[in-house]
Amino acid sequence: MNLLTSWLFDPANWSGSTGVPARLVEHLWYTALALVIAVVIGFPLGAMVGHTKRGGFVLVGAANVLRALPTVGVLTLVVLLAGIGLIPPIAALTLLAIPPIMAGAYAGIGAVEPVVVDAARGVGMTEREILFQVEIPNAMPLIFGGVRSAALQVVATATIAAYVGLGGFGRYVFDGLALHDYPQMAGGAILVAVLAVLVELVLTGVQRLVVSPGLRPVRTSGGIQR
Amino acid sequence: MIEFQAVTKRFDDGTVAVDELNLTVDPGRITVFVGPSGCGKTTSLRMINRMIDATSGAILVDGKDVRQSDPPLLRRGIGYVIQQAGLFPHRTVLDNVATVPVLAGWSRAKARKRAAELLETVGLPATMAGRYPAQLSGGQQQRVGVARALAVDPPVLLMDEPFSAVDPVVREDLQNELLRLQGELDKTIVFVTHDIDEAIKLGDKVAVFRTGGILAQYDKPSELLARPADDFVSNFVGRDRGYRALGFLTASGLTVGEIASVQLGDTAGDARRKLSDGWIVVVDERRHPCGWLSADRLSGVDENATVDADLVMSGGSLYDTEHGSLRSALDSALSSPSAHGVAVNGGGELVGSITADEVLRALAAARTSGEVPQ
Ligand SMILES: Nc1ncnc2c1ncn2[C@@H]1O[C@H](COP(=O)(O)OP(=O)(O)OP(=O)(O)O)[C@@H](O)[C@H]1O
Numbered sequence: 321m322n323l324l325t326s327w328l329f330d331p332a333n334w335s336g337s338t339g340v341p342a343r344l345v346e347h348l349w350y351t352a353l354a355l356v357i358a359v360v361i362g363f364p365l366g367a368m369v370g371h372t373k374r375g376g377f378v379l380v381g382a383a384n385v386l387r388a389l390p391t392v393g394v395l396t397l398v399v400l401l402a403g404i405g406l407i408p409p410i411a412a413l414t415l416l417a418i419p420p421i422m423a424g425a426y427a428g429i430g431a432v433e434p435v436v437v438d439a440a441r442g443v444g445m446t447e448r449e450i451l452f453q454v455e456i457p458n459a460m461p462l463i464f465g466g467v468r469s470a471a472l473q474v475v476a477t478a479t480i481a482a483y484v485g486l487g488g489f490g491r492y493v494f495d496g497l498a499l500h501d502y503p504q505m506a507g508g509a510i511l512v513a514v515l516a517v518l519v520e521l522v523l524t525g526v527q528r529l530v531v532s533p534g535l536r537p538v539r540t541s542g543g544i545q546r
Numbered sequence: 547m548i549e550f551q552a553v554t555k556r557f558d559d560g561t562v563a564v565d566e567l568n569l570t571v572d573p574g575r576i577t578v579f580v581g582p583s584g585c586g587k588t589t590s591l592r593m594i595n596r597m598i599d600a601t602s603g604a605i606l607v608d609g610k611d612v613r614q615s616d617p618p619l620l621r622r623g624i625g626y627v628i629q630q631a632g633l634f635p636h637r638t639v640l641d642n643v644a645t646v647p648v649l650a651g652w653s654r655a656k657a658r659k660r661a662a663e664l665l666e667t668v669g670l671p672a673t674m675a676g677r678y679p680a681q682l683s684g685g686q687q688q689r690v691g692v693a694r695a696l697a698v699d700p701p702v703l704l705m706d707e708p709f710s711a712v713d714p715v716v717r718e719d720l721q722n723e724l725l726r727l728q729g730e731l732d733k734t735i736v737f738v739t740h741d742i743d744e745a746i747k748l749g750d751k752v753a754v755f756r757t758g759g760i761l762a763q764y765d766k767p768s769e770l771l772a773r774p775a776d777d778f779v780s781n782f783v784g785r786d787r788g789y790r791a792l793g794f795l796t797a798s799g800l801t802v803g804e805i806a807s808v809q810l811g812d813t814a815g816d817a818r819r820k821l822s823d824g825w826i827v828v829v830d831e832r833r834h835p836c837g838w839l840s841a842d843r844l845s846g847v848d849e850n851a852t853v854d855a856d857l858v859m860s861g862g863s864l865y866d867t868e869h870g871s872l873r874s875a876l877d878s879a880l881s882s883p884s885a886h887g888v889a890v891n892g893g894g895e896l897v898g899s900i901t902a903d904e905v906l907r908a909l910a911a912a913r914t915s916g917e918v919p920q
Pocket residue numbers: 557558559561562563581582583584585586587588589590740
């Protein structure tokens with residue numbers, strides 16, 4: 321027990337430029353940056369394919385290829401191409417986040433009931449209005465599911481930034497490893513795990529705000545149903 | 547108002563869904579498209595608001611070819627109601643109804659005010675405004691669908707089997723409601739159904755389609771029943787068409803006979819003394835019929851026992867002497883346990899009895915006077 325927590329509860333590790341708060345800000349910065357880029361790239365692609373119902377095969381194939389890429393391999397490759405810096409870890413994390421975000425948007429929009437889309441068109445919505453006013457709001461639960469799973473993976477994997485000399489909670493893991501300082505390693509790992517749980521909680525809260533109450537699962541005596 | 551000029555629709559796979567359709571829909575009337583499954587009713591309807599584009603021919607709405615209009619703009623000016631209502635699950639009932647006004651650029655407040663009025667028009671309580679579609683019954687969803695279609699007061703309403711997914715009782719309510727609404731609004735309504743009874747009940751005119759998208763007959767319902775154009779139409783309108791045709795004959799020539807009655811709360815002895823042919827009608831304090839008593843039913847009941855709802859046997863359908871047709875008169879006689887149909891006035895008060903013989907006599911009279919075609 322002491323081995324796990326001695327480092328974590330030492331006040332000396334909670335201040336300064338290498339302290340937990342500073343590393344937290346770095347870790348969140350990498351995470352947010354990678355997620356935003358992944359949303360900007362993956363969401364429109366998934367949404368367009370979901371709306372037009374064209375190219376689903378290509379999109380699923382591309383997502384699977386991306387999923388199969390080893391993150392550390394991507395990181396190394398980008399370092400070789402672009403040198404040390406922020407680009408390699410962000411690129412690797414972005415590629416990690418794109419598949420779930422893209423698949424969530426595609427599956428969510430593709431699953432909006434055809435009769436609802438037909439009605440939207442029938443009352444005179446343009447294709448753009450159908451997408452923004454009907455398909456995206458109705459797909460929100462699945463879109464958010466994709467974003468949440470991307471966020472979790474990125475939070476956990478953002479430790480690799482330290483592998484190429486940057487900060488974040490990964491520092492504690494890699495430094496601890498190099499120095500055989502196991503309490504520090506354990507502390508880093510615990511911090512990442514706690515952060516992942518917190519991010520999940522926050523995103524769940526945000527999801528409650530952005531998903532229409534009309535789409536919430538209906539609670540019945542027999543359990544939870546759609 | 548709406549004119550089909552030699553309209554043909556051939557889908558990419560070669561299916562001809564509509565073949566050279568020529569038809570004029572009368573303004574301010576309900577026109578029903580009816581026919582077996584796959585005969586091209588939906589396709590014909592959806593070509594009006596360009597949900598489907600015709601392969602050849604032209605469709606004019608108010609004299610203007612629909613192909614000259616931008617589809618979304620065209621559709622905003624034409625109400626559209628579909629089978630499963632197609633409400634937006636993420637929007638409240640009120641915002642569903644406000645959809646088209648908002649698209650048309652109204653302020654949200656004004657659109658919602660209009661939506662609230664419409665909920666009342668279609669008979670939904672204001673408390674439903676804040677609900678989501680998943681919290682409504684099928685019949686309620688359908689009403690919201692109609693309100694949504696009426697929101698910007700379009701002159702034309704397209705309805706594709708709007709009532710076929712609800713149970714028969716609710717369906718009849720919705721049909722009556724539509725007729726009531728139409729009495730106030732005078733829309734040009736094109737209504738698709740595969741149910742000939744619904745077509746005859748609702749249609750000012752009925753277009754019967756046969757498979758392959760060919761128009762078999764386009765006529766008033768009474769004509770359709772009296773003079774089907776060919777075997778297909780006569781088979782389609784069905785074996786009961788003679789009986790159904792009675793629905794178009796007013797029962798004005800019908801003589802209403804005497805009927806014995808007691809009021810709830812009277813004694814069994816009173817009832818027994820007044821029996822006529824072994825039967826007596828029971829009415830409530832407003833003289834609305836609530837059922838029958840028979841000699842059998844009364845046997846063994848104490849002389850001073852009061853006649854209450856438990857003792858009364860339920861009756862058949864009622865015949866309304868002010869609005870009823872020969873069909874409803876005949877039905878009241880056939881469905882009554884005593885073989886005497888119960889006739890009421892427009893206010894629902896008991897006025898007398900009707901027998902099947904009397905209905906047939908009135909029918910024979912109508913035949914000789916030429917009201918019924920031979
Ligand atoms: N998109 C399409 N592609 C190919 N064929 C189609 C398409 N839509 C409809 N059809 C065919 O056109 C014909 C007419 O279809 P339509 O939907 O108009 O029938 P309907 O009279 O409305 O039938 P129902 O009572 O079953 O709704 C059918 O044979 C149908 O299979």
